[in-house]
C-alpha cells in the first residue's frame with residue numbers, strides 16, 4: 450500500500466494540527482473536510498473564539514498533562530521563530546483568592562492555582578509571588594512567561610502550512626462519521642478517518658458521544674492593553690463565571706473573559722454578563738482603563754464560543770466503526786490549543802499503527 454489515504458473531519462485547531470503532523474509523512478495523502486473553515490465565526494466552531502493561551506489545568510501524571518507537556522515546545526518554537534503564526538510570549542499572573550480555597554470548583558483548577566504545578570520548570574520565569582506583595586484577600590499567586598495565540602492568524606497559518614505540505618481542503622457536512630470514507634480528494638476510499646468534530650461529536654452518527662456537552666464561554670474583545678495575562682481563582686458572581694484577561698498576538702486585541710456555563714447552548718451574548726465580565730476584568734487589572742472604569746474600554750466585539758467538554762477528558766483513540774478505521778481526537782474542553790500538539794502526536798502514532806498493519810496484510 451504505497452499511498453495511504455486519510456480524511457480528517459474538522460478544521461478547528463484539533464483537525465488542522467493533526468493534518469499538519471500527519472503531513473510530515475510523504476506517503477500520507479490527506480483531505481481535511483469540514484462544515485466550518487478558518488475565517489468562519491459560528492457557534493458550532495469553537496476554535497476562533499478561544500483566547501487562546503497556555504495555562505495547564507491538567508492533573509499531574511494524567512494523559513492530559515502529557516498532552517500539554519508535549520505541546521509547549523511547539524508553541525514556544527512558534528513564538529520564538531515564526532512571528533507569522535500569530536503566537537507570542539506574554540507574562541502570565543495567576544491569583545488564588547482566600548475565599549476560593551477549598552471551594553467546589555477549586556479541585557478543577559488545582560494545578561493552575563498551585564504554587565508548585567507540574568509545569569513550573571517547563572515554562573520560563575516561573576516564580577511564586579511573595580505574600581508581602583499580595584492584597585489581603587489573595588492566598589497565593591504565581592507568575593511565569595506563557596504564550597497567547599491569535600486564532601484569526603494561527604488557524605489560517607495552519608491551513609497554509611498544511612497546504613504547502615500537500616493537504617487538500619474541502620467543505621462537507623457528514624451525517625455519519627463513516628460518510629467521510631468517500632470524501633477523499635483522490636475519489637478513492639480513505640483508509641482511515643480522523644474524527645476532529647469537537648462539540649459535534651455529541652451528534653454525528655456513529656459517534657453520538659452523550660458525554661460531550663458545551664461549556665459556554667462569553668467574551669468581550671477590546672483594544673485596551675493590560676500589559677500581561679491575568680487569571681484568578683473565582684468571582685462573587687456565580688460558580689459558572691470566571692475572570693481572565695489576555696492579549697492576542699499580532700494586533701488581535703485583548704480578550705476579557707468570561708464564563709464556563711456547562712450545558713448552556715446559547716449563542717448570543719448576554720448583555721448583563723458582558724457588564725460583569727468588563728467590571729471584573731478592570732478590578733483584576735486596573736491598568737486596562739487607567740481608572741476610567743468600564744467606559745474606558747474600547748470594545749471591538751462581544752462573542753460566545755462553546756468549549757467541547759467531555760466528562761472523562763479528551764478522547765484520543767482508535768475505533769472500528771462499520772468496518773472502517775476511525776481515530777477520535779475530540780472533547781478538549783477549554784484546553785484544545787494547549788494540548789493540540791500532544792494530542793495530534795498520539796493520533797499520528799495510532800494512524801501509523803493502523804496503516805502499517807494494513808500495509809502488511
Ligand code: FAD
Nearest residue numbers: 459460461463484485495496502623647666754785786787
Ligand atoms: P472546533 O474548533 O469546534 O472544530 C470542529 C470542526 O469540526 C469544525 O471545522 C466543524 O465545522 C467540523 N464539524 C463538526 N461536525 C461536522 C460534521 N458533521 N461534518 C463536517 N464537519 C463537521 N483552549 C486553550 O487551549 N486555551 C485557551 O485559552 C482557550 N480559551 C478558550 C476560550 C473560549 C471562550 C472558548 C470557547 C474556548 C477556549 N479554548 C481554549 C478551548 C478551545 O477553543 C477548544 O478546545 C478547541 O477550539 C476545540 O477545537 P476542535 O478542533 O476540537 O473543535
